[in-house]
Amino acid sequence: MTPAIVATGVSRTYHLDGLDVPALRGVSLTVAAGDYVAVVGTSGSGKSTLMHLLGGLDRPTGGTLLIGGRDVATLSPDELAALRNTTIGFVFQSFHLLARTTAQDNVGLPLVYRGIGRRERRARAAAMLERVGLAHRTGHRPNQLSGGEQQRVAIARALVTGPSVLLADEPTGNLDSTTGGQVLELLESLNAEGVAVVLVTHDREVAARARRQIVMRDGLIVDAA
Amino acid sequence: MRIAEAWRVALDALRANRLRSLLTMLGVVIGVAAVVALVAIGTGTRQQIERQVEGLGSNLLIVVPGRLEAGAAPTSSPLTLDDVDAVNRIVGDPTRVAVTISSGETVRAGSRTGFASMQGVVETTPTVFVRRLDRGAYLTRTDVSTGRRVAVLGAGVSHDLFGDRDPIGRQITIGGVRFRVIGTFEALGQSLGVDRDSEVHVPVTAAQRLLGTARIDGLAIRAPDRERIAELSAAVVATLAERHPDTDFSAVTQEQILGVLGDILGVLTGVLAAIAGISLLVGGVGVSNIMLVSVRERTREIGLRKAVGARPRDIGVQFLLEAVLLTTTGGIIGLLLGAGTALLVDRLSPVPAALTWWSTALAFGVSAAVGIIFGVVPAQRAGRLDPVVALRAE
Numbered sequence: 001m002t003p004a005i006v007a008t009g010v011s012r013t014y015h016l017d018g019l020d021v022p023a024l025r026g027v028s029l030t031v032a033a034g035d036y037v038a039v040v041g042t043s044g045s046g047k048s049t050l051m052h053l054l055g056g057l058d059r060p061t062g063g064t065l066l067i068g069g070r071d072v073a074t075l076s077p078d079e080l081a082a083l084r085n086t087t088i089g090f091v092f093q094s095f096h097l098l099a100r101t102t103a104q105d106n107v108g109l110p111l112v113y114r115g116i117g118r119r120e121r122r123a124r125a126a127a128m129l130e131r132v133g134l135a136h137r138t139g140h141r142p143n144q145l146s147g148g149e150q151q152r153v154a155i156a157r158a159l160v161t162g163p164s165v166l167l168a169d170e171p172t173g174n175l176d177s178t179t180g181g182q183v184l185e186l187l188e189s190l191n192a193e194g195v196a197v198v199l200v201t202h203d204r205e206v207a208a209r210a211r212r213q214i215v216m217r218d219g220l221i222v223d224a225a
Numbered sequence: 226m227r228i229a230e231a232w233r234v235a236l237d238a239l240r241a242n243r244l245r246s247l248l249t250m251l252g253v254v255i256g257v258a259a260v261v262a263l264v265a266i267g268t269g270t271r272q273q274i275e276r277q278v279e280g281l282g283s284n285l286l287i288v289v290p291g292r293l294e295a296g297a298a299p300t301s302s303p304l305t306l307d308d309v310d311a312v313n314r315i316v317g318d319p320t321r322v323a324v325t326i327s328s329g330e331t332v333r334a335g336s337r338t339g340f341a342s343m344q345g346v347v348e349t350t351p352t353v354f355v356r357r358l359d360r361g362a363y364l365t366r367t368d369v370s371t372g373r374r375v376a377v378l379g380a381g382v383s384h385d386l387f388g389d390r391d392p393i394g395r396q397i398t399i400g401g402v403r404f405r406v407i408g409t410f411e412a413l414g415q416s417l418g419v420d421r422d423s424e425v426h427v428p429v430t431a432a433q434r435l436l437g438t439a440r441i442d443g444l445a446i447r448a449p450d451r452e453r454i455a456e457l458s459a460a461v462v463a464t465l466a467e468r469h470p471d472t473d474f475s476a477v478t479q480e481q482i483l484g485v486l487g488d489i490l491g492v493l494t495g496v497l498a499a500i501a502g503i504s505l506l507v508g509g510v511g512v513s514n515i516m517l518v519s520v521r522e523r524t525r526e527i528g529l530r531k532a533v534g535a536r537p538r539d540i541g542v543q544f545l546l547e548a549v550l551l552t553t554t555g556g557i558i559g560l561l562l563g564a565g566t567a568l569l570v571d572r573l574s575p576v577p578a579a580l581t582w583w584s585t586a587l588a589f590g591v592s593a594a595v596g597i598i599f600g601v602v603p604a605q606r607a608g609r610l611d612p613v614v615a616l617r618a619e
Contacts, residue, residue, distance in 0.1 A: 113536070157533070
C-alpha cells in the first residue's frame with residue numbers, strides 16, 4: 001500500500017525582512033497507511049511547520065514531499081486544495097469551528113468544496129457526529145458545546161471526507177486531562193479503523209501513546225523511535 | 226462550491242453584522258435613490274414639455290427675424306403686414322398663417338388692475354395654434370381689417386379683472402386705451418415657462434396703433450402636412466430675405482424646439498445624475514472598505530476553509546458575492562426609495578416625474594456593478610491569503 005505521506009530531505013526557509021530563517025532543515029519521514037506517529041519538540045523546533053507541510057497547507061522550499069503519492073511541487077494551488085480536501089483531515093488545538101454555524105454544518109463544511117448538496121452533507125455530517133458520540137448535539141452551535149465536544153466536532157469534520165491521514169496539532173492542548181484523554185481515545189479508535197494519525201504535541205505522556213515518536217529540534221529530526 | 230451555497234454564506238455573513246451591513250448599504254441606497262428620482266423628474270419634465278409643444282398645434286413653422294443661436298444679438302423686426310400678404314401667397318391659404326406682435330401692458334377694469342401680455346393677432350390664431358374659448362367669440366376678419374378695439378382675455382386676466390363675473394361685453398383699458406371684451410379663453414396654465422393665461426388677444430391692427438408701429442414680431446404657419454414643412458420654410462425665409470436684405474430670418478419647427486429643449490434638459494438631467502452617481506461611487510468605496518475589514522476579521526475562517534479544501538477562487542467568489550449582495554440590496558432599497566420620492570414629487574408638487582424601466586434597470590445594474598468593482602480587491606485579497614498565516618491569525 002502506498003504510504004500516506006513521504007517526505008525526503010524536506011526543508012522550509014522563511015524570508016523575513018531579507019533574512020533567510022530556516023524552519024526545517026532537511027527532514028525525511030514516512031507516514032505509512034494506518035500509522036500512528038507522535039511529533040514532539042519544544043516550540044520553535046519546527047514541528048508546526050512540518051505539520052503544515054504534511055497537510056499541504058504550505059510547500060517545501062527544498063526536498064520532495066509526496067502526499068497520497070503525489071508530489072506537491074507539481075500541484076497547482078487548486079490541486080493542492082483538492083488534495084487537502086480528499087486526503088487530509090486537520091484537527092487544531094483551538095478547534096477552528098465556525099461560530100455561527102451548527103455542529104452539523106461545521107462538520108459538513110469540507111463537503112461544500114466538493115460540490116455536494118446540502119441534504120447529503122447534512123446526512124453525512126450527522127453520521128459522522130454519531131461516530132464521535134455527538135448524535136444529540138447536531139443542532140448546537142460551538143458556544144453551546146464544551147471544549148471536549150467542540151474538539152470532537154472538529155474531529156468529525158476532519159473525518160467527513162474520508163481522509164487517509166488525520167493531522168492533529170496539539171489536539172488536547174486546550175482541554176483538561178479527562179476530556180483530553182477522551183479525545184485521544186477517539187483518535188486512537190479511528191486509527192484502529194485504518195486512518196493514519198500524526199499527532200503534534202509537546203506533552204511526553206501524550207506522545208508515549210503513539211506507535212512511534214519523532215523528536216524535533218531546530219528544524220531537524222533528532223530522534224525517531 | 227455551488228453558487229447557491231456561496232449566496233447562503235454571503236447572506237449569513239451580512240446577517241451577522243446587520244447594523245454594519247445597513248450602514249454600508251446606505252451610501253448605495255442614497256446614490257441609487259438620487260439617480261432614480263432625478264432621472265424620473267428629468268423624464269417627467271421632458272414629457273411635459275413635449276406635450277406642451279405638441280399642444281401648440283401640429284406641423285407648426287414659426288418664422289422670426291434674427292438668428293436662433295446662442296449669443297446672437299436680438300434683432301428688431303422689419304416685418305409688416307405686407308410681408309404677411311407675401312407669405313400668404315406662398316402658403317396659398319391665409320387661414321394657415323398667424324401673426325403676432327406682443328407687448329406687456331397694464332390692463333384695467335373699473336378699480337381692478339392687472340398685468341397682461343397683449344398679443345396683436347389675426348383671426349386665424351385659434352386654428353393655427355390650438356386655443357379654445359371658454360366664453361364669447363374670437364376676433365373676426367372684420368375686427369382685424371378695421372382695427373376694432375375688441376379683446377379676448379386669458380383665464381388669468383379675466384379672473385384678475387372680473388373675478389367670477391361674466392366679462393363679455395364689458396370695457397377694459399389696455400395701456401390706457403379702451404377695449405371691449407368679446408371672449409375668454411379656457412385656462413391653459415404654464416407652457417414652456419410662459420403663463421398662457423395672462424394673454425390678451427386683440428386685433429394686430431389695433432395693437433399696432435396702440436404701440437405706434439407698423440411692425441409685427443413674427444409669424445407662424447401651419448403646414449398642411451409634415452412633408453411640406455421644410456419646403457415651406459425655405460420658400461418663406463427666401464421671400465422674406467429678398468424683401469429685407471439687411472435682416473436674417475429663422476424658421477423653426479416644433480421638432481427643432483423640442484430638440485433644443487430636449488438637449489438642454491438632457492444635459493441638465495445628465496449632470497444631476499452624474500452628481501448622484503458620484504454618491505454611488507462614494508458608497509462603493511464604503512463597501513470596499515467594509516469588505517476589507519470583513520476579510521481581516523474573518524481571516525481565521527478563511528484559513529480554516531482553505532485547510533478543508535476551499536480553492537482561492539471559492540473564497541474570492543464568497544466575498545465578491547457578499548459585496549454584490551450588499552450593493553444590490555442597497556440598490557433595490559434605493560430604487561424603491563427613489564421611485565417613492567419621484568411619485569411623491571409628481572403627486573404633491575408642480576414638478577412632474579415619470580419612472581422609466583430603463584432608468585430602474587440601469588440603477589439596479591449599476592449597483593450590482595459597483596459591488597463587483599469594489600468587491601474585487603477585497604475578494605482577491607481573501608482568496609490569496611496564505612492558509613498557514615490565516616489559521617494563526619488572532
